[in-house]
Amino acid sequence: MTFVEAAPAKINLYLHVTDRRADGYHCLDSLVVFAGAGDVLHYQPGETPLTLKLAGRFGAVLGEDAAGPDNLVIKAANALRTQAGPKAAVRGGTLVLEKNLPVASGIGGGSADAAAALRLLDRVWGVQAAQADLLRLAEGLGADVPVCLLSHTARMEGIGEVLSAAPALPECGLVLVNCGQAVSTPAVFRAREGGFVPRAALPERWENAQALVSTLQSLENSLEAPACALCPTVEKVLHDIAAQPDCLMARMSGSGATCFGLFPSVLAAEQAAARLADAHEAWWVWGGALREGA
Numbered sequence: 545m546t547f548v549e550a551a552p553a554k555i556n557l558y559l560h561v562t563d564r565r566a567d568g569y570h571c572l573d574s575l576v577v578f579a580g581a582g583d584v585l586h587y588q589p590g591e592t593p594l595t596l597k598l599a600g601r602f603g604a605v606l607g608e609d610a611a612g613p614d615n616l617v618i619k620a621a622n623a624l625r626t627q628a629g630p631k632a633a634v635r636g637g638t639l640v641l642e643k644n645l646p647v648a649s650g651i652g653g654g655s656a657d658a659a660a661a662l663r664l665l666d667r668v669w670g671v672q673a674a675q676a677d678l679l680r681l682a683e684g685l686g687a688d689v690p691v692c693l694l695s696h697t698a699r700m701e702g703i704g705e706v707l708s709a710a711p712a713l714p715e716c717g718l719v720l721v722n723c724g725q726a727v728s729t730p731a732v733f734r735a736r737e738g739g740f741v742p743r744a745a746l747p748e749r750w751e752n753a754q755a756l757v758s759t760l761q762s763l764e765n766s767l768e769a770p771a772c773a774l775c776p777t778v779e780k781v782l783h784d785i786a787a788q789p790d791c792l793m794a795r796m797s798g799s800g801a802t803c804f805g806l807f808p809s810v811l812a813a814e815q816a817a818a819r820l821a822d823a824h825e826a827w828w829v830w831g832g833a834l835r836e837g838a
């Protein structure tokens with residue numbers, strides 16, 4: 545029997561760098577949402593040692609070397625094993641990670657995969673760890689893993705580990721575009737110039753996509769300018785998304801290079817994605833809805 549877990553892409557609708565800690569990590573304030581697009585983790589339990597295989601469009605790009613002990617999915621499995629009590633049935637077998645999302649691209653790929661592994665193996669092994677324990681394990685795996693563990697809209701603060709409820713989101717369409725150039729997160733943080741940006745003031749809810757966008761337009765992604773300096777194609781991507789009919793706004797997610805566009809409807813987003821994909825065969829383009837229930 546094979547078990548399956550979705551690892552949806554995360555999008556930072558805004559991302560303010562509010563401070564810098566003594567250890568070099570940056571304090572953030574971000575509204576994180578999840579897309580209908582994502583990687584998929586498959587697990588066939590067995591008695592052989594746990595192994596990972598990569599599949600999908602970006603699995604081939606990564607190559608088999610990326611499926612070793614440094615892969616965050618294997619690290620997540622090992623972390624969960626240490627958490628498992630005597631009643632849990634920790635097993636081996638085969639994990640297959642279907643990499644549909646571009647790697648090192650600011651939409652959480654590796655973090656979403658690690659979070660999916662925690663959720664899936666917790667369930668199948670019967671670990672039944674408390675949510676607080678899973679969040680602690682997630683935090684040890686990377687700054688974006690806790691929010692990916694929730695995989696629903698949340699406000700993210702601290703270095704990523706402080707999560708709180710976010711205002712209800714209106715219906716809107718989403719386009720994601722990646723130009724194919726991987727961007728290093730530490731390099732983007734290092735290239736950042738200027739001071740810090742205050743925590744955002746958010747309303748309790750937004751009536752419609754236009755209202756959400758007017759709030760977002762007064763906010764920013766503090767990593768967009770340094771990412772554009774390191775990878776100038778990001779500017780072209782932002783320009784081409786913004787030029788689509790009905791596009792309400794275009795912005796980069798996380799440390800890039802993936803950018804998103806918000807649209808008044810899912811249909812408008814799908815149509816824009818089809819046009820962008822036609823015009824740029826080398827780009828990864830996705831259009832659709834936010835994750836259901838997200």
Ligand code: C5P
Nearest residue numbers: 568569570686687688703704729730733
């Ligand atoms: O935690 P994670 O491994 O995803 O972070 C990758 C790198 O990004 C860190 O080593 C750090 O350089 C940078 N980072 C940061 N502040 C954050 C998150 C990440 O400076 N809040």
